[in-house]
Amino acid sequence: MRQALRRAGDVATVAWLSYRALFTWLNPVGYVANRLVQPVAVATLYGVFVSELTGRTFPTLVGTAVLALASAMMFGISMAIANERQFGTLEMWIASPQTFVAGLLARAVPHVVDGVLAAVLSLGTSMLVFHVSVPAAYFLVAVPAFAVIAYSVTGASLLLAAYAVWSRDSLGGPNVFKLVLTVCTGSVVAVSLLPVRLFGLPALLPLTAGQQAAKEALIAGRLDGGSLVRELVVGTVYLALGSGAIAWAFRRVRVSGLVAFR
Amino acid sequence: MRVLSALGAGAVLHLRVSALTPMAVVSSSLTPVGMGLLLCAGAADRGVAGQQLVSIAFIAVWGTMLVQSVIAVVQERNWGTMAMLATTPSGIALPLLGRVFAAAVHGLLSAAVVLLVLLPLVSTTDVLGLGLVTLVIALVGYAGVTLAIVSWIVRHRYASGGVNGLFELILLFSGAFVAMSALPAGLRPVGYLFPSVRVADASAGTLAVQLLVSVAWLAAGLLLLTGASNSVRKTGKGFLQ
Numbered sequence: 144m145r146q147a148l149r150r151a152g153d154v155a156t157v158a159w160l161s162y163r164a165l166f167t168w169l170n171p172v173g174y175v176a177n178r179l180v181q182p183v184a185v186a187t188l189y190g191v192f193v194s195e196l197t198g199r200t201f202p203t204l205v206g207t208a209v210l211a212l213a214s215a216m217m218f219g220i221s222m223a224i225a226n227e228r229q230f231g232t233l234e235m236w237i238a239s240p241q242t243f244v245a246g247l248l249a250r251a252v253p254h255v256v257d258g259v260l261a262a263v264l265s266l267g268t269s270m271l272v273f274h275v276s277v278p279a280a281y282f283l284v285a286v287p288a289f290a291v292i293a294y295s296v297t298g299a300s301l302l303l304a305a306y307a308v309w310s311r312d313s314l315g316g317p318n319v320f321k322l323v324l325t326v327c328t329g330s331v332v333a334v335s336l337l338p339v340r341l342f343g344l345p346a347l348l349p350l351t352a353g354q355q356a357a358k359e360a361l362i363a364g365r366l367d368g369g370s371l372v373r374e375l376v377v378g379t380v381y382l383a384l385g386s387g388a389i390a391w392a393f394r395r396v397r398v399s400g401l402v403a404f405r
Numbered sequence: 406m407r408v409l410s411a412l413g414a415g416a417v418l419h420l421r422v423s424a425l426t427p428m429a430v431v432s433s434s435l436t437p438v439g440m441g442l443l444l445c446a447g448a449a450d451r452g453v454a455g456q457q458l459v460s461i462a463f464i465a466v467w468g469t470m471l472v473q474s475v476i477a478v479v480q481e482r483n484w485g486t487m488a489m490l491a492t493t494p495s496g497i498a499l500p501l502l503g504r505v506f507a508a509a510v511h512g513l514l515s516a517a518v519v520l521l522v523l524l525p526l527v528s529t530t531d532v533l534g535l536g537l538v539t540l541v542i543a544l545v546g547y548a549g550v551t552l553a554i555v556s557w558i559v560r561h562r563y564a565s566g567g568v569n570g571l572f573e574l575i576l577l578f579s580g581a582f583v584a585m586s587a588l589p590a591g592l593r594p595v596g597y598l599f600p601s602v603r604v605a606d607a608s609a610g611t612l613a614v615q616l617l618v619s620v621a622w623l624a625a626g627l628l629l630l631t632g633a634s635n636s637v638r639k640t641g642k643g644f645l646q
Contacts, residue, residue: 173564176569181574188577191577191582318436325443332443337445338446
């Protein structure tokens with residue numbers, strides 16, 4: 144019991160230190176811009192745009208809230224690796240007996256909480272801006288959708304973190320993947336409206352089914368079990384791939400002694 | 406001559422560094438492609454129009470210019486060369502100006518590539534002539550906006566993370582995605598502070614006003630960057646706060 148408590152304490156300390164270092168709390172401009180201004184700006188930008196295009200705003204506002212959650216997690220977890228490298232602690236972390244995946248998941252916890260806050264703020268503020276109201280019960284129905292999205296994005300974030308271990312360019316991966324999610328999952332604009340065909344790509348991405356479930360919950364108050372299961376399956380595949388990639392990158396670093404391969 | 410030399414050194418360095426990080430290049434080209442696909446939503450049947458091409462070119466150039474300029478300042482700090490530049494006769498402003506210029510060139514190349522990719526989808530180029538004028542005038546202004554942001558992060562080292570939130574926010578007011586009239590009423594007054602790439606709103610009168618706004622932004626950006634360079638040199642605060 145005492146060991147479990149000590150372990151939980153270690154996890155909390157690692158998570159807090161990593162999180163505090165990320166946004167330089169002495170000057171919280173970065174936090175306000177990334178977690179508050181950006182999600183609201185994205186929601187307003189795409190909300191107005193899609194409203195002009197289709198006459199319907201609310202599905203896009205839900206989609207941008209989902210993207211805010213995903214973005215906070217993907218960038219946060221990748222930056223956790225980049226900061227360890229910048230502070231010179233990545234080598235020590237790698238050399239420590241802690242399991243790399245466990246250490247990374249500990250660092251991911253605050254970003255999940257942070258992502259949920261960003262999503263709530265994005266949705267709340269954009270609903271105020273666009274004068275949209277939703278029955279309170281619908282938000283409860285949406286909780287499983289957001290939970291499953293957070294699960295699948297954790298898997299994708301592990302993949303991106305593996306890339307951040309392999310490469311010194313820690314922002315390129317999340318930037319590109321965020322763009323792919325924005326365009327190809329239907330979060331902002333229905334895939335059928337895009338001027339190019341994406342074939343089977345959307346089905347392979349996290350968020351495609353999850354954002355559909357979130358929209359179904361917040362627009363119709365219905366729990367879309369099929370979409371939730373699909374998102375869960377995709378998330379599990381990404382989690383397996385991400386854990387494997389992290390373990391591979393970790394082994395490569397230990398064997399070669401290099402903390403970046405490019 | 407000394408000024409040109411410092412500007413050129415900054416520009417050449419920036420292009421070399423960009424070549425060393427190809428993911429940054431890919432990322433800067435993919436942003437306009439991704440946003441361009443969203444902008445062209447619903448255009449599968451009717452085709453891509455002139456306004457959409459102007460908006461995509463704008464996103465390519467300004468997006469690349471802004472992101473790479475901010476990265477340039479962060480790099481100079483991390484390399485320890487910003488402090489050294491501050492003590493040289495050229496100061497920080499000229500080499501950074503060179504790097505911003507190189508980032509703009511990089512953005513123009515990205516725009517050309519993206520527009521070539523989109524060419525098969527284009528159905529009408531009706532407003533392209535006027536669109537080009539609108540784009541050039543707007544980009545002059547947004548170069549000023551970029552310089553203002555760069556001078557902010559030169560003065561405040563922890564502000565660089567803040568730029569992420571500014572891109573979409575300013576994009577909202579640029580007219581690239583939506584006309585000013587479509588914005589929620591409370592946001593419209595802010596939009597008038599920024600040059601617009603909305604071709605439908607362009608006439609001789611509005612273009613003259615846009616030009617004034619753009620030149621004002623460029624002048625303000627240059628003044629702010631020079632001020633930041635002097636401040637850092639005299640007080641060293643840019644390395645502390």
